[in-house]
Amino acid sequence: MSQQPHMIGGLPPEAQPQLYLDGVSRAFDGFKAINNLSLVIERGELRAVIGPNGAGKTTMMDIITGKTRPDTGQVLWEQSVDLTMLDEADTAQLGIGRKFQKPTVFENHTVEDNLALALKGDRSPFAALFYRAAAKEAARIDELLGIIRLGDLRRRIAGSLSHGQKQWLEIGMLLAQDPQLLLVDEPAAGMTDAETMLTADLLKSIAGARSVIVVEHDMDFVRALDCKVTVLHQGSVLAEGRLDAVSAMPEVIEVYLGR
Amino acid sequence: MAASRLIDRRMGIFLAGLFVLTVAVPVGNLWIAGQPVPTYLVALIGKYLCYALLAVALDLVWGYCGILSLGHGAFFALGGYAMGMYLMREIGARGVYANPVLPDFMVFIGWKHLPWYWLGFDHFWLAAIMVVAVPGALAFVFGWFAFRSRVTGVYLSIITQAMTYALMLAFFRNEMGFGGNNGLTDFKDILGFDLASHETKVGLMMLSAVALAAGLLLARWITTSRLGKVLVCLRDAESRTRFLGYRVEHYKLFIFTVSAMMAGVAGALYVPQVGIINPSEFSTANSIEIVIWVALGGRGTLVGAALGAILVAGAKTLLTGWFPELWLFALGALFVLVTIALPNGVLGALEGGIGRLRRGTPTREAEA
Numbered sequence: 001m002s003q004q005p006h007m008i009g010g011l012p013p014e015a016q017p018q019l020y021l022d023g024v025s026r027a028f029d030g031f032k033a034i035n036n037l038s039l040v041i042e043r044g045e046l047r048a049v050i051g052p053n054g055a056g057k058t059t060m061m062d063i064i065t066g067k068t069r070p071d072t073g074q075v076l077w078e079q080s081v082d083l084t085m086l087d088e089a090d091t092a093q094l095g096i097g098r099k100f101q102k103p104t105v106f107e108n109h110t111v112e113d114n115l116a117l118a119l120k121g122d123r124s125p126f127a128a129l130f131y132r133a134a135a136k137e138a139a140r141i142d143e144l145l146g147i148i149r150l151g152d153l154r155r156r157i158a159g160s161l162s163h164g165q166k167q168w169l170e171i172g173m174l175l176a177q178d179p180q181l182l183l184v185d186e187p188a189a190g191m192t193d194a195e196t197m198l199t200a201d202l203l204k205s206i207a208g209a210r211s212v213i214v215v216e217h218d219m220d221f222v223r224a225l226d227c228k229v230t231v232l233h234q235g236s237v238l239a240e241g242r243l244d245a246v247s248a249m250p251e252v253i254e255v256y257l258g259r
Numbered sequence: 260m261a262a263s264r265l266i267d268r269r270m271g272i273f274l275a276g277l278f279v280l281t282v283a284v285p286v287g288n289l290w291i292a293g294q295p296v297p298t299y300l301v302a303l304i305g306k307y308l309c310y311a312l313l314a315v316a317l318d319l320v321w322g323y324c325g326i327l328s329l330g331h332g333a334f335f336a337l338g339g340y341a342m343g344m345y346l347m348r349e350i351g352a353r354g355v356y357a358n359p360v361l362p363d364f365m366v367f368i369g370w371k372h373l374p375w376y377w378l379g380f381d382h383f384w385l386a387a388i389m390v391v392a393v394p395g396a397l398a399f400v401f402g403w404f405a406f407r408s409r410v411t412g413v414y415l416s417i418i419t420q421a422m423t424y425a426l427m428l429a430f431f432r433n434e435m436g437f438g439g440n441n442g443l444t445d446f447k448d449i450l451g452f453d454l455a456s457h458e459t460k461v462g463l464m465m466l467s468a469v470a471l472a473a474g475l476l477l478a479r480w481i482t483t484s485r486l487g488k489v490l491v492c493l494r495d496a497e498s499r500t501r502f503l504g505y506r507v508e509h510y511k512l513f514i515f516t517v518s519a520m521m522a523g524v525a526g527a528l529y530v531p532q533v534g535i536i537n538p539s540e541f542s543t544a545n546s547i548e549i550v551i552w553v554a555l556g557g558r559g560t561l562v563g564a565a566l567g568a569i570l571v572a573g574a575k576t577l578l579t580g581w582f583p584e585l586w587l588f589a590l591g592a593l594f595v596l597v598t599i600a601l602p603n604g605v606l607g608a609l610e611g612g613i614g615r616l617r618r619g620t621p622t623r624e625a626e627a
């Protein structure tokens with residue numbers, strides 16, 4: 001593996017990374033969307049990933065979740081599971097939850113049902129066929145509706161929600177899955193400033209017990225997250241550190257101003 | 260009417276209508292002097308009910324899961340052939356060649372022994388199992404490969420059509436041992452009941468009504484379960500469903516197989532009522548017609564699909580009686596018209612219309 005600028009260096013022996021990407025590359029028709037990318041996410045860490053359009057942020061999440069297979073490189077979950085061998089359903093069952101860049105909810109189901117279908121549980125067809133609603137789950141749904149503040153709309157068809165409300169619902173679905181790692185792709189798009197700050201607080205409160213990777217363009221939001229930032233550019237890590245530090249780096253400034 | 264999970268308003272009304280039909284038709288045919296319901300009509304209604312069951316089967320996969328199968332004509336035909344094989348063996352020595360074991364067509368092409376896959380079909384119970392097992396197994400194997408390779412949309416439709424076409428070519432061949440292009444026919448009786456008698460025809464029609472009701476309730480039970488909700492999820496946002504940890508291909512495989520079995524039952528009830536099964540049942544036009552029934556009646560409503568099948572098949576009987584050459588044009592025109600004017604099918608339009616009358620204001624809200 002070639003040395004990358006501003007990488008955090010070799011792993012300390014006592015580190016217990018939740019997720020470990022090592023020298024990952026992926027090309028689409030010869031174009032390297034991900035280029036020798038290495039990344040370490042500690043258990044319970046909150047990490048922001050920024051970078052210009054097309055930097056490979058979404059593709060990185062595709063690789064972690066098994067949607068896209070890397071051409072080369074290693075993706076390790078809890079130091080033992082090779083994620084490159086798994087698909088989306090496997091990684092979800094393993095405890096990796098994902099919010100899409102374009103908010104995607106089940107438009108023909110109610111808000112409540114969207115959450116119920118996302119709740120952690122047996123995903124097999126036969127379990128679903130004979131499923132009976134349990135009181136414990138109803139309580140959890142109430143709790144989630146409170147967190148995403150859609151309690152009044154619980155019986156509304158999700159397709160009728162506004163863009164921002166769908167964002168919240170999808171965040172709620174992500175929480176319902178009770179994942180170990182949350183991959184959150186541009187959660188603040190379509191939200192008001194106040195909502196954006198609420199989202200930042202929510203993600204901060206989630207981290208610690210779980211690991212969270214957030215991709216976002218909104219710098220106020222990233223600042224509010226108050227966490228380590230990774231700058232992606234042309235499919236690899238350009239810089240890593242506190243937001244103030246990385247945004248002062250000449251190469252980062254060039255990437256952001258040069259587009 | 261109290262709405263329960265299985266029997267909502269529309270289901271209640273449809274089942275009530277079906278019940279009235281299953282009582283009125285036998286009474287009108289067998290017991291009222293002057294026979295206001297002629298026997299040919301009994302068989303015709305029985306046939307429509309089989310089509311309705313077939314439409315419900317397709318609605319399960321297309322309406323709820325987004326799989327536009329053009330293979331349901333094949334599952335229907337396979338169920339029909341399984342029943343036809345039993346009916347052929349039932350003929351026994353009453354055939355033209357009076358061979359107690361070999362059906363006439365086998366004697367005709369010079370076969371000396373019954374092929375292995377015909378063994379046991381003299382037992383009704385085996386045929387009854389095969390009626391669901393053969394279409395189910397084919398759907399399972401086909402679906403296993405197709406869904407695992409994530410073939411979706413129009414490509415999936417095309418390969419289901421290719422499967423159906425291949426089966427048609429195979430069944431046309433005499434060497435297959437299914438009677439070639441003549442198919443299986445000249446049936447005499449079923450379980451000892453004379454197929455030509457009024458009573459048997461009435462019995463088969465009633466059985467078809469029961470099968471349709473059972474099929475509707477089973478479909479409703481599935482679609483109102485959590486599994487049914489997951490099907491709608493993967494129809495609308497397949498990728499999202501995967502990322503929640505659902506094995507989309509398993510769900511598709513389940514519903515595709517159940518649906519194929521239902522289509523097989525419909526075919527098995529159809530064959531003794533029309534008296535013949537031949538490879539034309541595998542034709543492209545048949546599978547497309549099923550899609551039209553469902554689209555016309557109202558996709559994703561179950562009851563609408565059944566209604567669509569009965570309406571279109573009824574219209575076909577009338578029109579082909581009057582102007583045989585015009586039917587395909589009429590069907591095409593009907594399809595285009597309904598798609599444009601009634602996007603939610605006949606059922607959607609009916610319910611929308613009733614809703615507007617109730618409120619007394621002609622709003623377009625119901626279509627929103």
Ligand SMILES: Nc1ncnc2c1ncn2[C@@H]1O[C@H](COP(=O)(O)OP(=O)(O)OP(=O)(O)O)[C@@H](O)[C@H]1O
Pocket residue numbers: 028033051052053054055056057058059060101
């Ligand atoms: N399936 C694919 N096929 C072809 N090209 C792809 C595919 N997925 C991603 N790409 C390309 O890879 C590059 C990285 O895309 P990606 O979506 O990861 O960027 P991003 O950092 O998320 O950008 P944005 O901020 O605009 O969301 C882009 O040039 C994109 O066109």
Ligand SMILES: [Mg+2]
Pocket residue numbers: 057058059101185
């Ligand atoms: Mg992106």
